[in-house]
Every structure is written in C-alpha cells, then in structure tokens.
Amino acid sequence: MEEIKQKHMVVDSHAHLTLPQFDKDRRTVIERARKTGLEHIITVGLGVEDCRKALMVAEEYDFISVAVGVHPHDTKTIDEKAYSVLKDLTSHEKVVAIGEIGLDFYRNLSPREIQVEHFRKQLHLAREVSLPVIIHDRDAHHEVVTILREEQAETIGGVIHCFSGDWSMAEACLDLGFYLSIPGTITFRDSGPYQDLVKKLPLNRLLVETDCPFLTPRPFRGKRNEPAHVCYVAQTLARLKQMDVSEVAEITTHNAQKIFNIVLPY
Numbered sequence: 112m113e114e115i116k117q118k119h120m121v122v123d124s125h126a127h128l129t130l131p132q133f134d135k136d137r138r139t140v141i142e143r144a145r146k147t148g149l150e151h152i153i154t155v156g157l158g159v160e161d162c163r164k165a166l167m168v169a170e171e172y173d174f175i176s177v178a179v180g181v182h183p184h185d186t187k188t189i190d191e192k193a194y195s196v197l198k199d200l201t202s203h204e205k206v207v208a209i210g211e212i213g214l215d216f217y218r219n220l221s222p223r224e225i226q227v228e229h230f231r232k233q234l235h236l237a238r239e240v241s242l243p244v245i246i247h248d249r250d251a252h253h254e255v256v257t258i259l260r261e262e263q264a265e266t267i268g269g270v271i272h273c274f275s276g277d278w279s280m281a282e283a284c285l286d287l288g289f290y291l292s293i294p295g296t297i298t299f300r301d302s303g304p305y306q307d308l309v310k311k312l313p314l315n316r317l318l319v320e321t322d323c324p325f326l327t328p329r330p331f332r333g334k335r336n337e338p339a340h341v342c343y344v345a346q347t348l349a350r351l352k353q354m355d356v357s358e359v360a361e362i363t364t365h366n367a368q369k370i371f372n373i374v375l376p377y
C-alpha cells in the first residue's frame with residue numbers, strides 16, 4: 112500500500128486510549144497521531160472507571176474528546192450508582208457522546224437480557240442529557256435495529272461504530288439518521304464483500320475509526336493499532352469511492368464534527 116505522505120485532516124471517531132496497551136507510550140502515540148494529521152480523536156469509555164481515565168487523558172489535549180458509557184460486555188456490573196456517576200460525567204466539557212453502548216451477542220460476556228436492559232437505559236440517558244450515542248453491535252444487527260426503532264433513536268442520533276451489518280441494516284440505520292463508522296478491517300485483502308457494501312454507502316453519512324488498540328489496518332495488521340493508522344482507513348475508502356483521500360478526509364471530518372458537535376480549528 113502506498114504510504115501516507117501528505118497530512119490529511121482526519122478524525123478517529125473511535126479509539127480506546129485508556130487501555131493498558133498504551134500505558135508505556137500513550138503520549139508518544141497521541142503526539143504521533145497529531146503529527147500524522149489527525150484533527151481529532153474520540154476516546155470511548157468502556158465502563159465507569161474507564162470513562163474517568165478517558166477524561167484524564169483528554170484533559171491534556173484540546174484535540175481529544177470523550178464518550179462515556181458502559182460497554183455491553185460490562186453491563187452485568189452496572190448498578191444504579193453507575194448511572195448517577197455517568198450522568199455527572201456527561202456535564203464535563205470533554206464529553207461529546209454516550210458510548211460505547213449496545214449489544215454483543217458474539218462473545219456474550221454479559222447475559223443478553225442484561226445487555227438489552229442497559230442498552231435501553233443508556234439510550235434513555237443519552238436522550239435525557241441530549242448527547243448522541245456510539246453503538247457497538249456484534250452479531251446483534253436485528254436486535255440493535257429493533258431497539259433503536261422502539262426507542263425512537265432518530266431523536267437521539269449517533270453512530271454505529273465498526274459497522275458490520277448488511278445492506279438492509281445500513282438502510283435502517285441511515286433511515287434513523289445514524290452515521291456508520293468504518294474500521295481498519297476495510298483494508299484487509301479478504302474484505303471484498305465488505306468493501307462492496309461500503310462502496311455503496313453515502314459518504315456524507317460515514318466516519319472513519321481505528322477502535323485501537325484493536326482492528327489494525329494493513330499494512331500493520333497483527334500489530335497494535337493506534338489513531339495515526341486511521342489514515343489507512345480513509346485511504347481505502349477513497350480508493351473504493353474513486354475520490355481523492357483529502358476529499359474523503361474532509362467529508363468524514365465534517366460528519367464527525369456535525370454528529371459530535373466538536374469545534375475544529377479551521
């Protein structure tokens with residue numbers, strides 16, 4: 112793959128900068144992202160403690176914002192107190208979304224009915240505090256769409272991160288006014304069907320993300336992922352859309368700015 116030589120204004124809409132994989136060189140990783148041309152990074156909370164840590168990281172940089180929420184894996188640990196803490200955290204100026212919330216019926220680390228309960232409750236929280244949501248959906252496409260419809264999520268708004276649904280799910284989410292975020296898997300050689308789907312999605316409703324330290328794109332597959340690598344996602348998207356990468360960067364950045372209500376310095 113051709114190397115990124117030029118700086119592009121890209122937003123990594125989904126990173127986990129708090130995870131231990133970054134403990135040794137977090138600052139270096141963040142500075143490298145900035146040097147590569149990242150305009151902004153959303154670091155996404157996985158649970159109450161992780162959200163607090165995310166805010167500590169974000170407070171040091173004007174180009175990092177935070178989503179606060181409890182990942183479906185950890186919903187079995189939520190108690191009422193967690194909700195009052197989450198709600199308090201949403202008043203922090205760095206918080207731009209509730210996330211990541213949703214359903215993971217692949218790993219089932221929390222019982223499904225508990226995941227559903229707290230997906231709905233966190234959607235309610237998002238509505239209450241007027242923030243968009245960042246949704247995790249793994250092997251739960253039908254259930255996620257059903258809940259979003261039942262909860263009238265079109266009045267909340269948000270992003271389906273690491274979008275992995277089919278065309279009918281994409282249509283359903285777009286109908287609800289949601290954005291779809293594309294991860295590094297789009298760069299894989301064996302991602303033909305996924306690339307064919309993404310090619311047909313409207314660019315004005317797409318975001319790009321790393322989900323780092325996971326889902327590392329080519330040419331770094333197998334290594335730790337980091338926000339700087341989001342450029343490779345933008346580059347693949349540009350190739351699929353037969354557009355210039357700077358245009359893809361600009362449009363997806365505009366989308367992120369709109370959905371998360373972040374002010375970028377240009």
Ligand SMILES: [Zn+2]
Binds near residue numbers: 247273
């Ligand atoms: Zn996720």
Ligand SMILES: [Zn+2]
Binds near residue numbers: 127322
């Ligand atoms: Zn994530």
